[in-house]
Amino acid sequence: MNNTSHIATTDDLARRLYRMARIQAGWSPIEFAGEAAVSGQEIEESLERLEQLGLLRPCRRSPSGYRAMDPRRALDRLLHMELAQIDHYRRHVTSTHNAIRMLTEDFSGFDEDRRQAVRVEIIRDPAEVDAFLHDAIALLHGHEYLMYQGATPSVELVDEMLLRDCHALGRGIQVKALHVRHIAEVQHVRDYLIDVRHRGADVRLADWLPLHLMILDDALALIPIDPEGPLAGFLAVFSREVARSYRAIFDFSWLAAVPLDAAQAADETVGVEKLQLTPQELAIARMLATGTTNHAIARHLGVSARTLSRLITTLLERLQVQTRFQAGMKIAQLDLLTTNGIPPAESAAGRRSPGE
Template sequence: MESTLESLERIGLLVPSTETPGGYVAIDPDAALYRLFAAEERQVARHKEKLARTRDSIRAIMGDFMNLRAYGRDVIEVETLRSVSQANAFLDDAVSLVKSRECTMHPGGIPPVDLMDDMLLRDSEVMSRGIKVRTLYAQHIAEVPHMGEYLESASQLGMEVRLAAHLPLRMLLFDDSLALLPIDPQDSSQGAFAIRGTELVRSLQSLFDFCWHNATPFEPRSQKSHSEIEITAQEQLIVRMLAAGMKDESIARQLGVSARTLSRTIAAFLDRLGVETRFQAALKVAELGVLNTPATPLSPQPGS
């Protein structure tokens, strides 16, 4: 009985009274429920207020924690180059700014022969500045004649070349801070990502180094030895005049031959040297030391 009275008192349906025989006065149920709901609302309000203070404290802690995590973190910047021309323009700027090292990886795609001279000129300019250049090509690319000749000429300039049966993607790395990766590894025409950030570029460098150590050093194709390549007096003069920057028309006049004959003579000379472009021929002739020997006098020949 006492426990029942205490329960009714607790929920507000009874209140103690000394004026009644039972010691309690009954409260109207509607009034009692109103007081119960009011008490619950006050409790909910206190809970919401406490929750809001807790949320503010957590936000403050999270803000401090995020600032702590960001402290000393390397910033990664990614620039999207949406076209081949945009990527090439960016590449030209990157090459001009490289300071110590350039590493490139070429899994596929064979440049046309008319780009070989431009590629060799660029390589020559880079390495003349003391830049260390290492390049990886897929084995099948080196088996294309004009690419094999390009790699041989680039090797003579000082480029380190290795070949691999498979390479994961096209990648260009400049020093420790810049990388160029294709947007679509299967289609380079989709453009490229230019990535700046030391931490990420170092990770990409590790990938390159792994592929490099598992690749095979490029070996030039077997050709005639230097002593077996004979250069005629006429060809020596042509080489010297080309080296002096003379145009084909002027050279033909100096030799007393037609422009067509000169063109055939130069083509046959390139074929005998085993190269396809004049720039490659210049490298080969320099290696043979032709320009270091006195020119052999040559009497003008009748035109043909």
């Protein structure tokens, strides 16, 4: 099934599920799954879709765990979210304009007699970008400073970045890299950052960065042609004065950022200590995330089904989620799946089937 037909199926199932939620006060997802003959994963996707639309809201007092909302209220909520996104974009544009003004007014006021010619190359084609970066890194003799402000890079792009960084570090080049924190939460990006950090690069994370930027030997600055799409091509600016101006922005952002090792330690602390999960709750969370049935979890922990039900309810409240599926996603996001001696699901027979 292709992605388009899958979306259509999910939306159709979501509409049927919403009709039941509006008509039957005592409905439950499990009951609907049985009547519709669909899997648990399909029900979870439909519930998630309805929550995104604002048509279902979590409600612990309801037997189903949800409360059906009026479509008009859901529409008002989406319009409010859209206005908030527009406001966020406006602030982003304002921030970019302020950065431009800072460059032109605060950093570009060179005396006329010291002004040097600036050479600028426009590089749009991805293959030309790769070739240019390869040649530029090969000519480095001092340092490489990278500020990555864009969207999450693809696995292929990360592999290319790793090869270039390894080549530079192997020649004794100083590499300093700044990345926004949210993309460091993506597994392949995190692996890349840890790898280059172990190879000698200085890596820091920031909640926000003003622009996408690469500075080579304080003589060459690479900036995106389109600030909103840094992969669409670059302007290669050959000028020590301009490079030093961008270096000032980089240094300011660097001082405000957190070293990668400190950020990792903080994330690990948040994962367990902030939630204050007990060893028993952590074991339950990991087994839920691996699809273990309640019966198998209760047998492993040596507790009754009623006691386990109470423990799972408490765990969902601490994780601030409503369902087992959402709990598994949260546990994976917090990187708490490492067993540390806690066995995963005991056997294939102990795992939930998709429709269970």
